[in-house]
Amino acid sequence: MQRTAAYKCKHPVMWLRYAILGGLLGYVSYVGYMHLQHQTVYPPVDAICPFGGLASLYSLVFHGEYLQRIFISSFILLGITVVMVAVSGRSFCGWICPLGTLQGIFAGVGRRLFGRKQRLDMTRDGRWRWLRWPILAVFTVGAWYGGKLLIRPYDPWVAWMHIWEPMEVLEEFPIGLAVLVLSLLGGMLVARPFCRYLCPMGIFLAALNKGSAVRLRVNQESCIHCMACDRKCPVGIPIESATVVSTTECISCGECVPVCPVPDTLYFTIGKRRRFSLAALGVTVVVVFFGILGVTKATGIYHSTPPSAEELAASGKQISPEEIRGYMTLGGIAKAFGLELDSLYAELALDRHEVSPYTKAKDVAKETGREFETDSVRVVVARMIDVARPVGGCGAAPAEVSAILGTHTLREVAHDNDIPLDVLYEKLELDSTVISPDTPCRELKNLVSPEFHTSVVREAVAELKAVQSGR
Numbered sequence: 001m002q003r004t005a006a007y008k009c010k011h012p013v014m015w016l017r018y019a020i021l022g023g024l025l026g027y028v029s030y031v032g033y034m035h036l037q038h039q040t041v042y043p044p045v046d047a048i049c050p051f052g053g054l055a056s057l058y059s060l061v062f063h064g065e066y067l068q069r070i071f072i073s074s075f076i077l078l079g080i081t082v083v084m085v086a087v088s089g090r091s092f093c094g095w096i097c098p099l100g101t102l103q104g105i106f107a108g109v110g111r112r113l114f115g116r117k118q119r120l121d122m123t124r125d126g127r128w129r130w131l132r133w134p135i136l137a138v139f140t141v142g143a144w145y146g147g148k149l150l151i152r153p154y155d156p157w158v159a160w161m162h163i164w165e166p167m168e169v170l171e172e173f174p175i176g177l178a179v180l181v182l183s184l185l186g187g188m189l190v191a192r193p194f195c196r197y198l199c200p201m202g203i204f205l206a207a208l209n210k211g212s213a214v215r216l217r218v219n220q221e222s223c224i225h226c227m228a229c230d231r232k233c234p235v236g237i238p239i240e241s242a243t244v245v246s247t248t249e250c251i252s253c254g255e256c257v258p259v260c261p262v263p264d265t266l267y268f269t270i271g272k273r274r275r276f277s278l279a280a281l282g283v284t285v286v287v288v289f290f291g292i293l294g295v296t297k298a299t300g301i302y303h304s305t306p307p308s309a310e311e312l313a314a315s316g317k318q319i320s321p322e323e324i325r326g327y328m329t330l331g332g333i334a335k336a337f338g339l340e341l342d343s344l345y346a347e348l349a350l351d352r353h354e355v356s357p358y359t360k361a362k363d364v365a366k367e368t369g370r371e372f373e374t375d376s377v378r379v380v381v382a383r384m385i386d387v388a389r390p391v392g393g394c395g396a397a398p399a400e401v402s403a404i405l406g407t408h409t410l411r412e413v414a415h416d417n418d419i420p421l422d423v424l425y426e427k428l429e430l431d432s433t434v435i436s437p438d439t440p441c442r443e444l445k446n447l448v449s450p451e452f453h454t455s456v457v458r459e460a461v462a463e464l465k466a467v468q469s470g471r
Contacts, residue, residue, distance in 0.1 A: 011258035013278040017095055020285070025098040032161030036168075043304035045161040046149060047071045050092075051201045053078030055151065058144030063451065067149055073304035080292050081205060087270075088284045089214040090205050093195065094234075094253030095285045099157045100195055103187040104234060110188025129196055129249070132203035139200055147446040156180035156194060191234045196249075209248040213270050214281075216245040216256070222265045229256035229266055239266070254278050309336035321382040322455045326362030326374040333361070337381055347380045375405040375442070375454060382458075404461060406442030406454045413441065417461050419468075427460045 034042040046052045052074035056067040060075070081092040093100055139151040152158055152173075159176035162169040169177050183194035195202050218229075220243055229239040232255050239245055239256055252268075257278055260266040268276040296302035309332035312319045324333055330350075334341045334357070345352055348364075355367055365372040404413055410430075414421040414437075425432050435447060441454040 011254075011278055013254065013282040014258060016282050016286075017254065020095055021098075021101040021104070024096060025101045028098050029161070033164045036162065036165050041305060043071070043073065044069045045158050046152070047073050047304040048077065049074065049157065049201075050077040050081045051151070052149065054201070054204065055140055055143035055149055057140075059147065063449070065451075067143060067147065069149065071303050071306070073302055076292070076296050076302055080289055081201075082208060083292070084285070084288050085205055085208040085212055087213070087288060088281055089212045089250060089252035090202075090209050090248070091252040091281070091285050092289075093202060093205060094251035095282075096289060097195075099160070099199075100192060100251075102160070103183060103192045103194060106184045106187040107191040107234065113188065129203075131197050132200060132206075135198060136200035136203050147449070151200070152176075154179060156183055191236065195251075196235055206248040209250070214252060214276060215269055216250055216252075217267055217269055218242055218245070219265045219267075222262050224262055226261060228259045228261065232256050232259045252281065254281055309333045312336060320455075321378040321385070322453050324361065324374065324378050324381060327360050329358050329360055330355070330364075330377075331357030333377060333381065337385055339381070339384055343384065344380070347384060348376065373405055373407060375407065378454075379405065379458075382455075404441065404454060404458045407440050409438045409440055410435070410457075411437040413457060413461060417465060419461065419464050423464065424460070427464055428457065 028045075028048060031042050031048065032045055035044055046069040052067075052070045053076075056070040056074060057078075059065050059067050066072075066074075084090075084092050084096075142150040154175045155173075156176050156179040159169055159173040159180045162173060163177075179194070179198070183198075186193045190196075216239065218239060223240065225240055227240050230237075233239055234253060234255060235249050235251055237245060237247055237249055254268075257266050257268070268278070268281060270276040293302070306325060306327060309319075309324070309328040312323065313336035319336060321337075328336075330344065330348075331341060333339075334344045341357060342352070345355075350364070350368070355364060359367060361374040361377045404416075408416075410424065411421060413419075414424045421437055422432070425435075430444075430448070435444070439447065441457045444452040444454075444457070
C-alpha cells in the first residue's frame with residue numbers, strides 16, 4: 001500500500017512540537033549560561049526543574065522551608081507536570097523536557113551514522129527500567145531527611161547547565177557529566193537511555209500515567225503490520241502488536257501517528273472512545289504548560305530567583321543576619337540592615353577600591369585572593385546590629401565569644417571558646433555517637449534539622465560563656 005503525500009511530510013503538529021522542544025532547550029541553556037555569569041536575575045537550574053519540587057516537598061510540608069536553590073517555581077512546575085499527565089499523558093516528557101530533547105538530537109545523529117537504532121529485547125529492557133524506582137527513592141527520601149538536594153552531583157541536566165564553565169563542571173559534577181556523556185553517546189544507539197533507565201522524574205510520572213485518561217490505540221483490523229510505528233517510537237514501545245497501548249512508558253509525543261500509512265489506524269483517545277487528535281494534543285500541551293506558567297507569572301506567584309537583601313528589607317519583613325546569602329551584594333546587605341557601608345567594609349577588613357559595593361558576598365574571596373566566606377558577613381553584621389544580646393540582663397557586658405563560622409567544626413568551636421566538648425554537645429542536645437566532633441557547623445542543618453543553622457551554635461556558646469563568666 002502506497003503512502004499518500006499527506007503522510008510523506010511531517011504533520012504540522014509535529015513541527016509545533018519540535019519548535020517547543022528546541023525553543024525550551026535553547027532558552028533554559030541560555031538561562032544556565034547567564035546564571036553562571038553571576039546575574040541573580042536568572043534562576044539556578046534546580047529552580048526550573050519539577051524534580052526540585054518533589055525533592056523539597058517534605059521540607060516544605062513539615063518545616064515550612066524550601067531546600068537550598070529551590071523556590072516556588074519548582075512546585076509550580078511539579079504541579080503543571082501532574083496536571084499534564086492527567087489530561088495529556090506523559091506529554092511533559094515528550095513535549096517539554098530539554099534533557100529528552102538533547103537525547104533526541106543525538107538519537108537522530110545516531111540514525112544517520114549507524115542506520116536503524118538498536119532495539120533491545122523487551123524483557124531485558126523492562127527489567128532495566130525498574131532501576132528508576134530505587135533511584136527515585138534514594139534521591140527523594142534522601143532529600144527529605146538529609147535537607148539538601150542529593151541528586152545534584154549526579155544529575156546530567158545540572159552538568160549540562162554548567163557546561164559553560166568546564167573547570168567547574170569537572171570539579172563539582174564529574175559524575176553528572178559522565179552520566180550526561182554516556183546518555184548522549186549511548187542515545188546514538190539506544191534512544192533516550194537516561195529517560196528509560198535512570199530518570200527519577202520519569203518513573204514518578206509513569207506511575208501517575210496509570211490514571212491518565214489519554215491512551216494510544218491501534219485498529220488491528222486496518223493495521224498492515226508494517227512496524228513503522230515501532231521503529232519511530234523514541235522510547236522503544238512495541239505499538240504494532242497492541243490494541244490499546246496501556247504501558248505507562250508512552251510519552252504522548254505523537255511521533256508514531258503520522259508515520260502510519262493507513263489513516264485512522266493509529267490514534268489517541270481520551271476516555272474509552274472519544275478521539276483525541278494530534279492537534280488537540282498539541283493545543284492541550286500548550287494551554288496547560290504555558291497557560292499555567294503565564295498565569296502564575298502574571299499574578300506574581302511564580303518566583304525562580306531569590307530576593308535580594310534590598311527586596312527583603314523593602315518587603316517590611318524583619319530579617320536576621322542568618323538570612324544573608326552569598327548572592328547578596330555588600331551594598332545591599334548594608335542597606336538592608338541600616339549600616340554605614342564604610343563601617344561594614346572596615347569590620348570586614350575590605351578596601352572599597354578593591355571590592356565594589358556591587359560585589360556579591362560569595363565573590364569577595366575571588367576578587368581579593370584571600371579566604372573569605374559569607375558566614376563572615378553574617379557574624380560581622382550580627383555584631384554590628386547587636387543581635388547577640390547579653391544573657392545576664394540589662395546593662396551586662398556580653399561574654400567574649402570567638403567568631404564562629406559555618407566551616408568551623410564542633411571540636412574547633414569548643415577549643416576556641418574554652419568549653420568542654422561534652423558540655424557543648426549537651427547544650428546543643430546532640431548525640432556524640434551520631435554527630436562527629438569534626439562536623440562543620442553548617443552541616444548540622446542537614447544532619448539534625450533544617451532549622452539548625454550556625455546561629456544556633458553561636459547562641460549556645462554565648463550562653464555557656466556568660467555562665468562561665470558569672471553573668
